[in-house]
Amino acid sequence: MENVMATVKRELLVRHLEAWAPAALHRGRRVFYAHGFADADGGESAEAAARVLVEQTDFVRGRELSMLVVGEQAEPVRERLAAVIGDAALAVHAVSGGTDARLAVALKAAGAQRVPLLGFLDASAGEPPAVTTVAALTAGKPAEVLLVLPPGTALEPYRAGWPLFSSVELATGDEPGELLAYGTTSGKSLEGFKEALWAVDEFAGVRYRDPGDPDRHLIDISLTPHPxxxxxxxxxxxxxxxxxxxxxxxxxxxxxxxxxxxxxxxxxxxxxxxxxxxxxxxxxxxxxxxxxxxx
CATH class of the missing domain: 1.10.10.10 (Winged helix-like DNA-binding domain superfamily/Winged helix DNA-binding domain)
Structure with missing residues (x-):
């Protein structure tokens, strides 16, 4: 079931990136994608993200498209991405030492302020990230974050700095599931995220649960979800x-x-x-x- 859950999260990331990257490149001369906890899954989700970004490099003439990879051991992930990127115009910066310790500093050092910025932080395999780590991504303009948290994590502290914030529980049964949260400074981006959320292919055993539903009803992933x-x-x-x-x-x-x-x-x-x-x-x-x- 863990592999299926990882597949759902990876497909959602890919779908959202496919919509985000062209719009961000159209909007800004410099665009940043930040991938935290990149070594937690051996770099698989980072590789999937890099493949999407590489597809956009034909449209980056006169623009800079950068990917920031942060994790305890980020260098092996960068080596894995090198084979995917080849000579494409995608700059990759890898920073080792832990996402909480390094992400905010790395963003500042890379100049990822007041430019289109999307962060993906899947912390479901360990401790939830520091609130300040997630808040560091609000430096983008516009800014977005896809955040995956362990079951039972309190979401409210992570809303700070995000004018729009939505969440969904990735469930496999009655027990609490991983929490997927999305924060953005753009209403249009939130609409795009919701479209990607329901367009994900349905995988056996994984369904959504609305954290605000008192009855905790499980919802099949569908373009026309149960109302x-x-x-x-x-x-x-x-x-x-x-x-x-x-x-x-x-x-x-x-x-x-x-x-x-x-x-x-x-x-x-x-x-x-x-x-x-x-x-x-x-x-x-x-x-x-x-x-x-x-x-």
């Missing part, structure tokens, strides 16, 4: 706030659940048709300014 947990979370949210516009509820789904804004729209149509919620005005298109409330 049950989202229905419960939208109704609970309306119970707290009283009423909200469709736009507000779409934003809530995007930022506070594992679902996408479009999933919220579909669920709201179902809830309105079933009479589980009210709407004002009572007729017409379910546009963003329509106010939804409880009966």
């Amino acid at each position: 049950g947990p989202l229905k419960r979370e939208l109704l609970a949210h309306l119970g707290r706030v009283g009423s909200a516009t469709v736009t507000d509820l779409r934003t809530f789904a995007l930022t506070d659940t594992v679902y996408r804004a479009a999933d919220a729209t579909r669920v709201l149509h179902t809830l309105v048709d079933a009479g589980a919620v009210t709407r004002q005005p009572p007729a017409g298109r379910l546009g963003g300014d329509v106010v939804i409330g409880l009966p």
Whole structure:
């Protein structure tokens, strides 16, 4: 099961990088990808990331695309990446000595401030990273982080510095699973992450769980995910706030659940048709300014 879990995380990383890299290169002259805990899996996820970045090197004329690899023993990982990169225009910087000890310093030394920056930190095999390590990635502009944490880790401290922060539990059963968190300074990037999340190929035994779902319902990975947990979370949210516009509820789904804004729209149509919620005005298109409330 560990190999299957690793495959799911690696595919999600690849899918997100495939969307992130072209947009980042279009936006900035210098672009950085930082891969922490790179030696924890022998460099497999770092190699997968490097393959995606190498595919982008045809578009880097006049731009700098760099990959920072940090881990206890980063040099063997760099040697593994060398065979993948060849003569492609991807600069790799390897820093040994531990991600918590070295990442922030390495980012500063590489000049990865105020440039497009994406960090990937899979700490699921050991202790959770220091909050300051994750916060160091907010130096990018825009900045993003994909963070994998051991089961049961408190997520709230890692939200610091990230205007948008979402999470999902990678579950194989009733017991708590690894936590995958995503932080970003861009709403558009969060939408892209959610699209990648549900586009991952379904692997036997691995499902998602929304950390905010009190019923801890397991959700199959699908382009059209089961709406049950989202229905419960939208109704609970309306119970707290009283009423909200469709736009507000779409934003809530995007930022506070594992679902996408479009999933919220579909669920709201179902809830309105079933009479589980009210709407004002009572007729017409379910546009963003329509106010939804409880009966």
